[in-house]
Amino acid sequence: MRKKLKIKSAIAANRNTQFLAFVRKEFRHMFRDRKTLLILFGLPVVQILLFGFALTNEIKDSRIVICDYAKDEASRRIIERFAANNHFVVEESLKSHLQIEDAFQEGRIKLAVIFPANFLSDLHHLHQAQVQLIADASDPNTANILKGYATNILMDYQKELSMDSPLPYQIGSEMRMLYNPQLKGAVNFVPGVMSLILMLICVMMTSVSIVREKEYGTMEVLLVSPVNPLLLILSKAVPYLFLSLVNLTVIVVLSVTLLEVPVNGSLILLFLESTLFIITALSLGLLISNLVKTQQAAILFSLIGLMVPTILFTGFMFPIENMPVVLQWFANVIPSRWYYVIIKSVMIKGAGIQAVWKETVVLLLMTGFLLFISFRNFKTRLEA
């Protein structure tokens, strides 16, 4: 009995050293492939910088033209406000409204503001005056947003006027933008980039590194060895888990320092949830490696089969609530959709685990399912 135990513990110890040896080997593979390593570390930085400074859905410095037939005090005051607003740049003042169409067609401007003659006197005597706003609705979202900005400017002026003679009835709406008072786009996309990067790196790198063993023929030798190949496969996950956590740290540091997106919730919870998501992605990569035979196929599968759905259905580009029901169902099987909700809650809203436990359970179930399927499908032989 004792002897048996001894043998058992010896086997276990042996397995541990084996596992460590495998992990060491995977780290060597990773660090010796300098180009891939550069891409893996460079990708998140580039993405954060791109989304942070180049690709943004905030509208700044929209060019507008003004056609002022009134040329009175009121119109001048309003024009000053437009010029001072950082959403608008007054391109020129037109003499005639007939020039407006040309300006739109040349694509120089997004909005035109027209004051009719007698603007101030209408305002004084009729207590009512009209301003015409013409927007380029070939991009409907931008047109709508600009309309909103312009209306705000006009409202502000109106309020200022009515200070002296208050209107009989007035409903003032007081807006407060929770969690993101400055309406910064970064708040939306930082969690998005995190989901995208982690998903991409983990899925692609695990599947590629396993398939590489098949392609180079080393899998044949590994299978013929007494080692349980699953041990080897698990050891492949370790370096990528490590790499992903480093990447995650880089993203968080960049977004806090450069983009001024704070981590409002618990940093530990953020990392724990991210680790869970990384494991989900790793098991997805493992599943892919079971299905394909070449590294190229693995890359294609991960890029086209996963990156596109991840971008479309995570929710940081297009709100999932607005999608047709069928697409909403589809979005529910994308792991990053749940991770995105978790990260947004924890990082931006400062929520705790009680707010995101449902999403966490979904990710846990997904991971369990993926691992189960891929372990069951793992072939201890070469397929014919």
Added chain:
Amino acid sequence: MGGNRMKNNDCQSSLIKCQSVSKSYGDVQALCEVSFQVEEGELYGLIGPDGAGKTTLFRILTTLMLPDSGSAEVAGLDSISDYRDIRNRIGYMPGKFSLYQDLSVEENLNFFATLFGTSLHENYDLIRDIYVQIEPFKTRRAGNLSGGMKQKLALCCALIHRPSVLFLDEPTTGVDAVSRREFWGMLKNLKREGITILVSTPYMDEATLCDRIALIQSGKILSIDTPRRIIDKYAGTLYAVKAENVGRWARDIRKKKDIKSCFAFGESLHVSFAQSTGTAPDHLRDWLLAKGYNDVEVKPVAPNIEDCFIQLMEDRGWRLEVGDRRLKTGD
């Protein structure tokens, strides 16, 4: 259970036993009713051109693939039910270079040692002779080694756990002539250590270095015997024909009615006649001279394994055209 198996092992000396193994990939039949046995301590050669089914047979014996029908035993263990135990006892060197190119010689060796739960030192005496040749390059990455060095490293990795049976699938393909000769020297030494070796090769000249060989083509075994006896079984007399301007003559000669077969072999042609009458060779010489060839020489020659292979194929009505011949002869 285990004790029983060991007993079985003792009373039969066949370390590899293959019984009417068949395997198809879709419509292509890779192996058809293949049966052979390798005795303990034998250096056994599987000789056949590319696509003959050698690699498939290796994969079935190394438990990497399941046969469609038939059974295979290695070290007295069934290749299907006892595959885990088999994997503990065999060393396998696949045809493709299957080491980690980005790891150094030493790292590869250590990794494979750990894989088999042993260390480089434990069985060092077995691989010493081979390892000393690559030791000067132990920090070099495997991808930067020459073909011969890679092959030695792969052999070391396959031997590191002192397997009782060694499977070498085309170990000398793509390796220079000197390294090939050295490699066969190493196999002889391993045999002396008591390791049973099954080696496949498309090189006919390597066949004579084996204790016994099985000639295989299109998934079927043509003949099994010692190289000597296979050559002795060659029917009729073989002639070597020499003359200048090699390119055109084979086709011309094959058109003649009394020629059974004619293949280029090195600098000359190996010709066998349909009827071995004494006058046929003289006829051929006169015919060639009449055709305008100079310095024609026709004389009997001892057949080699390749000639036997061709004859065995022709007996079965299979023909290999000169152009698409895939058998390889050494240099």
